[in-house]
Amino acid sequence: MQLFWLPLLPCLYVTSLCSAEQGLEFPSFDGKDRVLHINERNYKKALKRFDMLCLLYHEPQPAHKGRQKQLQMTELVLELTAQVLEDKDIGFGMVDSQKDAKVAKKLGLEEEGSLYIFKDDRVIEFDGELSADTLVEFLLDVLEDPVELISNPMELRAFERMEEDIRLIGYFKGEDSYYKAFQEASERFQPYIKFFATFDKTAKHLSLKMNEVNFYEPFMEEPAILPGRQLSEMEIVEFVHQHKRATLRKLRAEDMFETWEDDLDGIHIVAFAEEEDPDGYEFLEILKDVARDNTNNPELSIVWIDPDDFPLLTTYWEKTFKVNLFKPQIGVVNVTDADSVWLDMSNDEDLPTAEELEDWIEDVLSGKVNTEDDDDVKDDYDYDVVDREDRDLFK
Amino acid sequence: MQLFWLPLLPCLYVTSLCSAEQGLEFPSFDGKDRVLHINERNYKKALKRFDMLCLLYHEPQPAHKGRQKQLQMTELVLELTAQVLEDKDIGFGMVDSQKDAKVAKKLGLEEEGSLYIFKDDRVIEFDGELSADTLVEFLLDVLEDPVELISNPMELRAFERMEEDIRLIGYFKGEDSYYKAFQEASERFQPYIKFFATFDKTAKHLSLKMNEVNFYEPFMEEPAILPGRQLSEMEIVEFVHQHKRATLRKLRAEDMFETWEDDLDGIHIVAFAEEEDPDGYEFLEILKDVARDNTNNPELSIVWIDPDDFPLLTTYWEKTFKVNLFKPQIGVVNVTDADSVWLDMSNDEDLPTAEELEDWIEDVLSGKVNTEDDDDVKDDYDYDVVDREDRDLFK
Numbered sequence: 001m002q003l004f005w006l007p008l009l010p011c012l013y014v015t016s017l018c019s020a021e022q023g024l025e026f027p028s029f030d031g032k033d034r035v036l037h038i039n040e041r042n043y044k045k046a047l048k049r050f051d052m053l054c055l056l057y058h059e060p061q062p063a064h065k066g067r068q069k070q071l072q073m074t075e076l077v078l079e080l081t082a083q084v085l086e087d088k089d090i091g092f093g094m095v096d097s098q099k100d101a102k103v104a105k106k107l108g109l110e111e112e113g114s115l116y117i118f119k120d121d122r123v124i125e126f127d128g129e130l131s132a133d134t135l136v137e138f139l140l141d142v143l144e145d146p147v148e149l150i151s152n153p154m155e156l157r158a159f160e161r162m163e164e165d166i167r168l169i170g171y172f173k174g175e176d177s178y179y180k181a182f183q184e185a186s187e188r189f190q191p192y193i194k195f196f197a198t199f200d201k202t203a204k205h206l207s208l209k210m211n212e213v214n215f216y217e218p219f220m221e222e223p224a225i226l227p228g229r230q231l232s233e234m235e236i237v238e239f240v241h242q243h244k245r246a247t248l249r250k251l252r253a254e255d256m257f258e259t260w261e262d263d264l265d266g267i268h269i270v271a272f273a274e275e276e277d278p279d280g281y282e283f284l285e286i287l288k289d290v291a292r293d294n295t296n297n298p299e300l301s302i303v304w305i306d307p308d309d310f311p312l313l314t315t316y317w318e319k320t321f322k323v324n325l326f327k328p329q330i331g332v333v334n335v336t337d338a339d340s341v342w343l344d345m346s347n348d349e350d351l352p353t354a355e356e357l358e359d360w361i362e363d364v365l366s367g368k369v370n371t372e373d374d375d376d377v378k379d380d381y382d383y384d385v386v387d388r389e390d391r392d393l394f395k
Numbered sequence: 396m397q398l399f400w401l402p403l404l405p406c407l408y409v410t411s412l413c414s415a416e417q418g419l420e421f422p423s424f425d426g427k428d429r430v431l432h433i434n435e436r437n438y439k440k441a442l443k444r445f446d447m448l449c450l451l452y453h454e455p456q457p458a459h460k461g462r463q464k465q466l467q468m469t470e471l472v473l474e475l476t477a478q479v480l481e482d483k484d485i486g487f488g489m490v491d492s493q494k495d496a497k498v499a500k501k502l503g504l505e506e507e508g509s510l511y512i513f514k515d516d517r518v519i520e521f522d523g524e525l526s527a528d529t530l531v532e533f534l535l536d537v538l539e540d541p542v543e544l545i546s547n548p549m550e551l552r553a554f555e556r557m558e559e560d561i562r563l564i565g566y567f568k569g570e571d572s573y574y575k576a577f578q579e580a581s582e583r584f585q586p587y588i589k590f591f592a593t594f595d596k597t598a599k600h601l602s603l604k605m606n607e608v609n610f611y612e613p614f615m616e617e618p619a620i621l622p623g624r625q626l627s628e629m630e631i632v633e634f635v636h637q638h639k640r641a642t643l644r645k646l647r648a649e650d651m652f653e654t655w656e657d658d659l660d661g662i663h664i665v666a667f668a669e670e671e672d673p674d675g676y677e678f679l680e681i682l683k684d685v686a687r688d689n690t691n692n693p694e695l696s697i698v699w700i701d702p703d704d705f706p707l708l709t710t711y712w713e714k715t716f717k718v719n720l721f722k723p724q725i726g727v728v729n730v731t732d733a734d735s736v737w738l739d740m741s742n743d744e745d746l747p748t749a750e751e752l753e754d755w756i757e758d759v760l761s762g763k764v765n766t767e768d769d770d771d772v773k774d775d776y777d778y779d780v781v782d783r784e785d786r787d788l789f790k
Contacts, residue, residue, distance in 0.1 A: 022733035023663075023715070024655050026524070027707055028465065070423065084710050129421070133528075137706035144721060148673055158676030196673075260419050268418075278543055278591075281553030311532035312422055315479050320418070326539060338417035 027084055034082035035075060038093040043103050050091035052142065053118040054078075054126075057109040060098035080132045085139060113257075117142060122187060127261075128254040138254045141191035147183050150198045156205055159196055163219050164250045168240070169196040170213040171203035178211045178230055185236035192255060193240060215239060218246045219288045220295060245298075248291035251305045259303065263335045267371070269302045269364060270340075272317070273328040276308060282351055283328035289354040290361065299365055302330075330357070332364050332371055339371040422479055429477035430470060431488040438488075438498050445486035447537065448513040449473075449521075452504040455493035475527045480534060508652075512537060517582060522656075523649040533649045536586035542578050545593045551600055554591055558614050559645045563635070564591040565608040566598035573606045573625055580631035587650060588635060610634060613641045614683045615690060640693075643686035646700045654698065658730045662766070664697045664759060665735075667712070668723040671703060677746055678723035684749040685756065694760055697725075725752070727759050727766055734766040 036046060038055060046053055056078060062068055075094060082092040095104050097112050108123060109116055115126040115135075119142060128134055150156055150169070159169065168186075172179040179197060186195035198208070206223075208214060211230045214223035226239050251259055260268070271287055274280035287302065294300050307314045307325045314325055321340045323329045328351065331342035343360050345352060352360070363369040431441060433450060441448055451473060457463055470489060477487040490499050492507050503518065504511055510521040512534070519537060523529055545551055545564070554564065563581075567574040574592060581590035593603070601618075603609060606625045609618035621634050646654055655663070666682055669675035682697065689695050702709045702720045709720055716735045718724045723746065726737035738755055740747060747755070758764040 021652075021655055021658070021730045023728055023730055024651060024708065025711060027711060028461075028468075066423075073423075080707075084707055087710065087714070133706045136709070137703060140706065140709065150673055152677070154677040154680055155673035158671075158673040161676070162671065256419060257416075260416055263416070276553075276557065278545055278550035278553040281556070282547070282549040285549055308532060311528050311535065312475075312479055313419065314531070314535065315482065316420060316422060319482070333418055335416045335418055 027080065029076065029080050030083060032083070033079070034086070034092060035078045036091065036093040038095045038103060039100055040103055043093075043107065046091050046093060047118060051089040051119070052139075053091040053093065054139070055093045055095050055107070055109065055116045055118070057095050057097060057104060057112055057114055057116060059112045060096055074130055077130055077132050077135065081135045081139070084132070084136050088139075088143060090139060120187075124190070125258075126254070127258040128252070128256050131253075134253040138191065144191070146186040146190040147195045147197050150196050150202055151200060152202065153205070156202050162194065166193045166218060166240075166244060166246065167196060167216045168193070168213055168236070169198065169206065169208070169216075169223075171198055171206075171208035171210055173210065174199050181231060181233040182213060182236060184233045185240070188237055189240060193244065215243060217243065217295065218250065219248050219291055221292070245301050246291075247295045247297070247300055248287060248302045248304055251303055251309070253309065260335065262301075264299060264301060266334060266336055267364075268333050268335060269300070269330070269361065270333050271302055271304045271328070271330040272307055272323070272325050273304060274308050275306055279351070280306075280328050283330075286351060286354050286357060287330075290357050293354070293358065294361075300361065302361075330360075332369060334371040341369055341371050422475065424471065424475050425478060427478070428474070429481070429487060430473045431486065433488040433490045433498060434495055435498055438502070441486050441488060442513060446484040446514070447534075448486040448488065449534070450488045450490050450502070450504065450511045450513070452490050452492060452499060452507055452509055452511060454507045455491055469525055472525055472527050472530065476530045476534070479527070479531050483534075483538060485534060515582075519585070520653075521649070522653040523647070523651050526648075529648040533586065539586070541581040541585040542590045542592050545591050545597055546595060547597065548600070551597050557589065561588045561613060561635075561639060561641065562591060562611045563588070563608055563631070564593065564601065564603070564611075564618075566593055566601075566603035566605055568605065569594055576626060576628040577608060577631060579628045580635070583632055584635060588639065610638060612638060612690065613645065614643050614686055616687070640696050641686075642690045642692070642695055643682060643697045643699055646698055646704070648704065655730065657696075659694060659696060661729060661731055662759075663728050663730060664695075664725070664756065665728050666697055666699045666723070666725040667702055667718070667720055668699060669703050670701055674746070675701075675723050678725075681746060681749050681752060682725075685752050688749070688753065689756075695756065697756075725755075727764060729766040736764055736766050 036042065038046060056074065058071060058074070059067075062071065078092050078094070082090070095107070095109060097104060097109075107116070107118075111125070111127065113127075113130075115130070117124040117126060117139070124142060126135070126138060128138065150159055159167065168182075170179070170182045172182070182195065182197060186193075189195070206214065209229060213226040213231055213236060215226060216223045224239075224243060226236065228235065245262060249259065271283070273284045273287070275284060284304065287304065291300075291302065305317075307317075317323070318325050320338050321329075321331065321333070321342065323331070323342055328345070329342055330345075331340050333340045343352070343357075360369065431437065433441060451469065453466060453469070454462075457466065473487050473489070477485070490502070490504060492499060492504075502511070502513075506520070506522065508522075508525075510525070510530070512519040512521060514537060521530070521533060523533065545554055554562065563577075565574070565577045567577070577590065577592060581588075584590070601609065604624060608621040608626055608631060610621060611618045619634075619638060621631065623630065640657065644654065666678070668679045668682070670679060679699070682699065686695075686697065700712075702712075712718070713720050715733050716724075716726065716728070716737065718726070718737055723740070724737055725740075726735050728735045738747070738752075755764065
């Protein structure tokens with residue numbers, strides 16, 4: 001197979017597949033350069049020219065060939081994204097952390113590999129999967145209004161179903177100053193955290209008082225009510241920052257690396273469960289119970305991964321963690337070296353109860369179950385311990 | 396930007412993004428050839444060697460450069476898929492429809508651009524998006540058991556929530572001959588149609604009698620009950636074939652082209668609605684009502700597209716159909732030329748009612764609303780008509 005020339009792009013598809021039928025044509029890169037190389041001379045002009053400017057802050061041209069390719073690959077992802085969104089007035093650019101250090105400093109770019117989106121007077125950091133799919137979906141979300149209005153019972157049901165997301169909802173008289181404060185707060189979290197508002201009696205179903213804002217943590221049935229009734233933008237922003245690390249949070253492509261970096265003392269409690277699978281669904285319901293019982297424990301934040309959302313990582317995780325992802329799993333992962341310990345659920349027909357899971361989590365939080373102490377733990381509990389050595393044998 | 400050399404792959408990602416943290420490494424193609432070029436000499440050996448063999452049946456090496464690239468791109472998608480699934484004992488190969496015509500005939504390959512999966516004594520055709528994500532997820536699904544057991548109320552809830560899918564559920568004494576017939580039928584539809592079974596009292600919640608099989612059309616609350624109680628494999632297969640074109644069906648990456656090819660007299664009624672969006676959710680609920688009212692009309696099959704599932708196609712659809720996909724839309728699309736007519740919902744604050752939608756659908760089915768008859772329709776109804784000419788101006 002010859003590989004050397006290909007200007008390939010993610011999610012390209014063979015048009016001959018449905019040559020007789022029209023309406024489903026995936027884009028392929030047309031070869032036109034749209035991504036700018038940003039420097040001191042052109043950055044101001046670029047900021048002015050577009051409604052939105054997306055800048056990839058990247059490491060200097062690497063010496064290593066593999067990394068060079070990856071950098072060019074990333075640029076191509078940006079090129080395809082730029083092409084797909086051509087009519088949306090979005091500019092794209094690259095900023096080299098060494099050559100363009102001055103510009104980077106002026107623009108406040110800090111994390112290599114992140115994409116920074118400049119919209120109006122704010123900056124949104126994207127630290128997710130750099131694929132064209134994820135990026136296009138993310139940017140289309142940024143283009144939407146940051147606050148969605150809820151005006152009938154059906155829309156309220158839609159709101160209630162979004163249990164995976166952090167959501168805020170406020171009840172206002174109309175577009176007055178309190179609503180404006182809410183809207184301005186929403187812009188600081190768009191599109192990661194969802195903001196809703198209602199101007200009518202829909203609010204009663206949620207027992208919202210006028211000018212009150214409710215904060216829903218993912219998977220929680222009861223909202224946290226923001227103290228005080230007439231809130232300033234900063235009060236809302238502050239509250240969100242305090243509460244945004246949820247007790248149970250789903251790994252999402254659009255902020256997966258940010259979530260992963262937000263570890264607790266170098267570890268994550270990770271649960272794998274396919275929501276579409278009866279077993280996985282059942283396990284997830286148990287997890288939600290545990291999360292609801294422990295929502296006030298700031299030391300607990302379980303990362304739920306649905307393998308269906310990350311097909312390309314599934315076998316990597318199976319190898320790295322030595323677990324079977326056709327079944328639900330829960331374990332502790334050390335993010336420094338990816339060592340891990342997994343709760344042994346292989347012998348039981350039944351999944352653990354919420355109580356059993358809570359006991360195990362307590363053991364994790366107390367350090368009794370940990371990724372370093374392999375043998376001890378194995379004797380006591382029959383946990384599956386996988387460290388780097390085992391993994392190498394397993395390859 | 397230099398493009399000529401890149402061995403790029405879908406969903407590759409820059410490792411430097413989270414170099415300090417381990418556990419989320421996307422695979423990049425390692426350059427090792429795993430995809431076989433299948434011919435008369437090696438096809439039998441390949442079939443024997445692997446548990447599962449996936450063969451891409453493709454057009455002969457095209458003269459056109461763009462199509463050559465696309466073919467090579469597709470091969471790379473297969474290579475990455477093969478690499479990711481390396482430990483699963485799946486073989487991958489390419490069959491040229493001209494050079495390998497004899498082999499293709501022997502193997503029963505017919506549609507260029509389709510992937511054929513040989514597992515045990517059956518063949519599964521994949522006619523979906525040829526991206527590594529979609530393909531890996533699909534093949535992992537094929538590796539699972541074709542029948543899932545439901546054995547407690549929580550798993551039953553999981554089953555009930557899968558309203559988007561065609562699902563069958565049977566109640567059996569155990570793994571007897573009636574269950575076996577059900578299992579063998581399931582293998583013919585795996586993984587497109589989901590089969591479930593229960594051996595215990597869970598069945599009572601569904602009012603299932605012993606050896607009875609229920610067929611759930613997507614979005615329908617009541618199942619179709621398979622006539623007779625003790626069913627043969629062929630009776631089940633026949634019934635599924637008769638009912639598998641649903642009144643409302645969701646476009647899915649894994650069989651999108653097959654769905655699109657299954658048009659009704661050259662047209663599709665297409666509804667765009669984002670389920671995660673309050674407006675989209677509301678519109679979808681109306682659509683479901685319409686589908687439930689008209690489930691016995693064999694001429695009606697609405698294709699629901701959630702734009703969130705196809706980010707790379709969203710702006711292509713917006714241009715081709717001249718519609719705004721931030722809002723729900725419904726229209727008629729001619730699959731031969733992608734001409735379309737859309738129901739005008741722009742002036743109303745409210746979405747159409749189920750009755751209004753039914754009236755419009757009746758007009759579509761009677762030919763009163765159609766994609767050819769632009770001016771007439773425009774005067775009468777103020778539908779947005781987009782034909783190829785308009786689209787060209789719009790570019």
